[in-house]
Amino acid sequence: MNEEVKWIIKQIGPVMILEGKNFSKVPYSRSLFINGDDKVLIDSGADPALLLDVEKEYGIELIINTHYHPDHTLHNHLFGDVPKWINPIEYETSRTIEGIAHANGVFQEWGPNGVKNWKKTLPQEWTKNLGEITGTYDYETETKFGDVKVIFLHTPGHTSGLSCPYFPELGIVFTGDYDMTSFGPWYNGTDGDIDDFISSGKRLLTLDANTYITGHQKGIFSKEEFKKKMGDFLGIIERRDQIITRYAQEGLTFEELTDIGIFYPKKSLENTILKTWERSGIRKHLKRLGLSIPETSNLVIT
Ligand SMILES: [Zn+2]
Structure with missing residues (x-):
């Protein structure tokens, strides 16, 4: 060899x-x-x-x-x-x-x-x-x-x-x-x-x-x-739960939340497949936490 x-x-x-x-x-x-x-x-x-x-x-x-x-x-x-x-x-x-x-x-x-x-x-x-x-x-x-x-x-x-x-x-x-x-x-x-x-x-x-x-x-x-x-490894799941809960309580929309970089570094979210997994991963945590947040902000134009 x-x-x-x-x-x-x-x-x-x-x-x-x-x-x-x-x-x-x-x-x-x-x-x-x-x-x-x-x-x-x-x-x-x-x-x-x-x-x-x-x-x-x-x-x-x-x-x-x-x-x-x-x-x-x-x-x-x-x-x-x-x-x-x-x-x-x-x-x-x-x-x-x-x-x-x-x-x-x-x-x-x-x-x-x-x-x-x-x-x-x-x-x-x-x-x-x-x-x-x-x-x-x-x-x-x-x-x-x-x-x-x-x-x-x-x-x-x-x-x-x-x-x-x-x-x-x-x-x-x-x-x-x-x-x-x-x-x-x-x-x-x-x-x-x-x-x-x-x-x-x-x-x-x-x-x-x-x-x-x-x-x-x-x-x-x-x-x-x-x-x-x-x-330690499974503990990261809880940490993600906590971060997502905090942002949801602050009133962030799904679009905003998935732009922060919770799984992947923010910069790498320009890559479509990583962005896809960031979104899909965050959906799972929201569901598990029983949290529902708006997809995008509803601007009311008067
Ligand atoms: Zn694999």
């Missing part, structure tokens, strides 16, 4: 942890490679040269996507002949651009015209990555790849179908977008749910595991560390 081998962060038994560019920060992500009798790649957001090396050295027989987001399906297209599976809830959604547009809040926020414009911005690979998925795996049952046992936990919240692969015999869990970053929890698509996000996060803490591998940036935690981080 060439020098890209440095991107293999760690190997635990037959499971290799493969790094993505920029410490797997979005729009990249970490991948796992099960290098047993069966060769299975979980998520394809890792460095493309490294993935191709792994393919050359060991072969990849199956790609599994934890969910449909582009940072986790990023390099599916590099392995045209390899079968690809996703979770059963998102199989249908991920088959059409319309399905993705709905799930991402594009339709909800901007209607059919917004979807039309958004389609024009999508990279070609993006649709290819999803279009090549032809199968699904089962949640919550033991699946064996060679000797390696995996249970695809159904951990909704980030998306409705997100799966966290759990290796009971190795004490490993791939926590994906429970990434413990300072950005905080992401549930901003229409298929995301704040309460589910919290319950699934708490469930991860009940597993008999001591290696928690995040999909982005932070890396690997012991159970104790992960538990502590989860408190």
